């Protein structure tokens with residue numbers, strides 16, 4: 544009897560969980576989205592993941608016995624890819640969650656775990672903006688700044704799965720406080736959180752009226768999106784905030800390129816939806832700081848898979864179990 548084989552990809556985000564069933568070519572057959580509701584605790588979240596997988600399988604008309612492998616991408620920063628343990632994921636409020644073991648017990652299929660930025664990097668490399676490239680870096684600028692390094696079409700993990708934490712590269716000693724406890728990290732200067740923080744500070748001094756208006760008049764509601772809205776409408780203060788963030792991003796990328804010498808940098812994440820506000824200062828700073836040959840040999844492009852980059856990488860990881 545013909546056995547239809549398939550794989551499962553799971554993207555566990557701070558806000559929502561995406562689950563897909565795909566064929567062995569990573570063509571998505573069914574997709575289910577659910578809310579993470581991390582406040583309910585990891586057991587409930589994992590139960591929701593499992594039921595989403597069953598819903599996706601049902602929609603695709605596939606029995607769980609036909610699943611060869613599953614892979615989940617989760618936010619870091621602390622996880623062990625081989626053991627499949629999430630030591631710490633701030634966005635999920637998870638500590639020491641044995642995700643691989645729990646999912647394997649519930650699904651009875653091999654499960655792999657990967658850091659979300661690494662998984663998105665692999666997804667973009669194989670199916671998105673990085674197709675045809677073997678050495679590239681994916682950088683996501685969102686609430687935080689994440690990064691995945693691809694060398695020879697494979698994720699570079701480092702000694703303890705911590706490689707690519709460009710968000711915590713110090714670019715301004717003594718600069719603003721970062722969520723990691725350090726100061727002046729790239730994430731504290733160029734992320735959506737940093738953009739919102741700068742705008743809030745100015746609004747408190749009465750110097751960011753257009754941004755405040757874009758946020759509905761409440762300082763606490765100012766986010767990167769409101770700053771972008773004001774900047775796109777021509778507000779000088781909002782434009783300046785994005786300009787500075789763009790410069791810092793360019794500086795971070797130059798450091799990265801000087802170290803890795805990739806042929807491609809793929810930029811993704813929510814803040815990059817307003818890339819026109821950052822691109823020029825980013826490039827200016829990047830080319831001023833990068834080693835000439837390394838800078839000339841790298842192309843900087845936007846991600847192509849949007850919210851699917853992480854899950855496409857997860858599917859590739861699940862498929863590699865069979866290969």
Ligand SMILES: [Zn+2]
Pocket residue numbers: 710711712721722723724725728730
């Ligand atoms: Zn940091």
